[in-house]
Amino acid sequence: xxxxxxxxxxxxxxxxxxxxxxxxxxxxxxxxxxxxxxxxxxxxxxxxxxxxxxxxxxxxxxxxxxxxxxxxxxxxxxxxxxxxxxxxxxxxxxxxxxxxxxxxxxxxxxxxxxxxxxxxxxxxxxxxxxxxxxxxxxxxxxxxxxxxxxxxxxxxxxxxxxxxxxxxxxxxxxxxxxxxxxxxxxxxxxxxxxxxxxxxxxxxxxxxxxxxxxxxxxxxxxxxxxxxxxxxxxxxxxxxxxxxxxxxxxxxxxxxxxxxxxxxxxxxxxxxxxxxxxxxxxxxxxxxxxxxxxxxxxxxxxxxxxxxxxxxxxxxxxxxxxxxxxxxxxxxxxxxxxxxxxxxxxxxxxxxxxxxxxxxxxxx
Amino acid sequence: xxxxxxxxxxxxxxxxxxxxxxxxxxxxxxxxxxxxxxxxxxxxxxxxxxxxxxxxxxxxxxxxxxxxxxxxxxxxxxxxxxxxxxxxxxxxxxxxxxxxxxxxxxxxxxxxxxxxxxxxxxxxxxxxxxxxxxxxxxxxxxxxxxxxxxxxxxxxxxxxxxxxxxxxxxxxxxxxxxxxxxxxxxxxxxxxxxxxxxxxxxxxxxxxxxxxxxxxxxxxxxxxxxxxxxxxxxxxxxxxxxxxxxxxxxxxxxxxxxxxxxxxxxxxxxxxxxxxxxxxxxxxxx
Numbered sequence: 001x002x003x004x005x006x007x008x009x010x011x012x013x014x015x016x017x018x019x020x021x022x023x024x025x026x027x028x029x030x031x032x033x034x035x036x037x038x039x040x041x042x043x044x045x046x047x048x049x050x051x052x053x054x055x056x057x058x059x060x061x062x063x064x065x066x067x068x069x070x071x072x073x074x075x076x077x078x079x080x081x082x083x084x085x086x087x088x089x090x091x092x093x094x095x096x097x098x099x100x101x102x103x104x105x106x107x108x109x110x111x112x113x114x115x116x117x118x119x120x121x122x123x124x125x126x127x128x129x130x131x132x133x134x135x136x137x138x139x140x141x142x143x144x145x146x147x148x149x150x151x152x153x154x155x156x157x158x159x160x161x162x163x164x165x166x167x168x169x170x171x172x173x174x175x176x177x178x179x180x181x182x183x184x185x186x187x188x189x190x191x192x193x194x195x196x197x198x199x200x201x202x203x204x205x206x207x208x209x210x211x212x213x214x215x216x217x218x219x220x221x222x223x224x225x226x227x228x229x230x231x232x233x234x235x236x237x238x239x240x241x242x243x244x245x246x247x248x249x250x251x252x253x254x255x256x257x258x259x260x261x262x263x264x265x266x267x268x269x270x271x272x273x274x275x276x277x278x279x280x281x282x283x284x285x286x287x288x289x290x291x292x293x294x295x296x297x298x299x300x301x302x303x304x305x306x307x308x309x310x311x312x313x314x315x316x317x318x319x320x321x322x323x324x325x326x327x328x329x330x331x332x333x334x335x336x337x338x339x340x341x342x343x344x345x346x347x348x349x350x351x352x353x354x355x356x357x358x359x360x361x362x363x364x
Numbered sequence: 365x366x367x368x369x370x371x372x373x374x375x376x377x378x379x380x381x382x383x384x385x386x387x388x389x390x391x392x393x394x395x396x397x398x399x400x401x402x403x404x405x406x407x408x409x410x411x412x413x414x415x416x417x418x419x420x421x422x423x424x425x426x427x428x429x430x431x432x433x434x435x436x437x438x439x440x441x442x443x444x445x446x447x448x449x450x451x452x453x454x455x456x457x458x459x460x461x462x463x464x465x466x467x468x469x470x471x472x473x474x475x476x477x478x479x480x481x482x483x484x485x486x487x488x489x490x491x492x493x494x495x496x497x498x499x500x501x502x503x504x505x506x507x508x509x510x511x512x513x514x515x516x517x518x519x520x521x522x523x524x525x526x527x528x529x530x531x532x533x534x535x536x537x538x539x540x541x542x543x544x545x546x547x548x549x550x551x552x553x554x555x556x557x558x559x560x561x562x563x564x565x566x567x568x569x570x571x572x573x574x575x576x577x578x579x580x581x582x583x584x585x586x587x588x589x590x591x592x593x594x595x596x597x598x599x600x601x602x603x604x605x606x607x608x609x610x611x612x613x614x615x616x617x618x619x620x621x622x623x624x625x626x627x628x629x630x631x632x633x634x635x636x637x638x639x640x641x642x643x644x645x646x647x648x649x650x
Contacts (some may be wrong), residue, residue: 055551062615089597254616
């Protein structure tokens with residue numbers, strides 16, 4: 001018996017050593033490609049099989065599952081059968097951004113909002129002006145909307161309806177999810193534009209609207225997708241989320257109903273090449289070609305049909321398409337509100353941002 | 365057949381029969397059953413039911429997703445490696461803690477439990493801060509060919525961290541109860557330190573080591589928090605099974621997620637059964 005036990009332990013050991021070897025092999029064999037020792041040689045030589053590490057936020061996974069193979073085929077045809085390998089990573093937008101800053105060597109980032117890309121630029125890893133490319137670096141867009149129970153039993157139509165007593169609201173935590181900021185910017189912008197029962201330009205009114213809404217928030221989820229899942233599980237009366245998320249949920253067979261407030265924000269999702277990493281891996285040419293491809297009609301078609309994302313052009317997006325995308329009365333952009341820099345300060349700044357104050361008041 | 369049962373058995377049979385609690389012959393057993401049923405069996409049954417509600421449809425769909433098989437492989441390899449490395453070092457640490465008196469022993473003993481106390485997400489953040497390529501340590505290792513964070517090695521290190529206490533905490537009590545006279549007898553008969561450890565101590569510890577290793581393995585298979593932070597989650601390369609399951613759930617594919625989760629669960633369960641049997645047989649024969 002004892003020898004049997006011994007044998008088992010020995011087998012386990014051998015397996016362990018073997019697998020340790022495998023594991024470290026995995027790590028090192030990819031290293032020459034991934035960490036690009038090519039930088040030493042001075043001249044950057046594109047590898048025979050270029051490998052692109054692609055870090056994206058989680059929502060558009062299905063879309064990139066279609067777009068990437070389409071690009072690979074196109075590249076192969078145009079470059080003497082050269083294959084491009086994509087290593088895809090999906091996660092929360094802000095997490096991905098932080099990982100890249102911490103040394104995750106993504107060649108291309110596709111994130112939920114511009115400040116997450118700016119964080120990478122601030123760390124010195126993106127050195128070009130990423131907003132100078134086509135569509136200002138934005139590849140897809142959606143709008144902030146309300147996800148309500150079938151038949152809209154609470155009769156919710158506008159942002160100020162969210163302030164009524166006893167309503168239970170789900171929205172992601174702006175501290176944890178960069179994407180959550182879209183929802184706040186939507187209500188804030190609507191108020192400043194004279195909608196949602198607030199006079200145009202009345203910042204105090206905007207603040208009390210945010211106070212009213214966040215006073216009713218019962219669950220601060222860690223991401224927009226978690227909010228919907230939570231809502232689907234029976235929690236709350238309404239989830240603040242994005243149009244494309246509701247379409248995705250409906251396609252998955254869930255009974256979510258969408259309400260688009262009269263005034264809401266155009267959610268713009270940026271993509272950027274990470275200069276420091278593409279140069280290290282010598283894949284700039286392929287990476288830039290991929291980002292360019294994302295702005296072609298072919299890719300846009302996929303964003304719309306697979307990802308349920310609207311046009312990146314605000315006017316086009318507001319008109320809708322007469323089919324799945326409804327027209328929106330007043331669709332504003334972050335630029336209309338003065339851009340992310342001023343929003344970050346005016347709305348989320350410590351301690352005087354409008355949301356910061358509203359949130360503090362609610363938490364009492 | 366819980367993991368606790370395995371651990372209990374590894375610690376040897378109870379020294380003395382205690383009188384039962386005053387709940388009647390079936391009261392306590394009933395309570396235990398109901399509690400275990402609600403806390404463990406029901407949720408597991410729900411996952412199994414969901415994962416296999418359409419036969420193998422969901423499992424096939426899940427396994428057809430890009431990176432699925434790689435994720436399961438990666439999880440098994442890293443978990444097994446972590447468990448075995450910790451079996452070796454855990455046993456040595458336990459031996460040092462029990463057999464030697466040295467300054468800082470109490471502190472070391474307390475440190476062993478730290479991985480149990482720290483939220484695993486914090487572990488992940490901590491390890492990235494230390495081993496991230498942008499940090500001094502991570503940068504140095506990377507320059508010498510070892511990428512830790514956002515590579516399989518980082519996953520292994522995270523798993524080593526979270527599973528460290530298992531072998532130590534199962535081996536330690538057995539070692540404490542082990543009669544030191546046997547070791548002294550071996551020494552006086554001329555056996556060296558290593559021979560004594562191998563021929564006298566190790567055989568007695570074997571079931572405890574096996575139990576601790578398997579618990580560590582089972583725990584490592586399911587680790588999420590630390591791994592999701594440090595792995596980089598590249599499909600087909602550093603995406604582990606638990607993170608893959610989480611991603612399936614996020615894609616409104618709860619059934620597919622449940623199917624893969626069931627596979628992991630069944631695997632862990634079989635491993636626990638094997639250990640249990642192994643220790644049981646040994647217990648009756650010796």
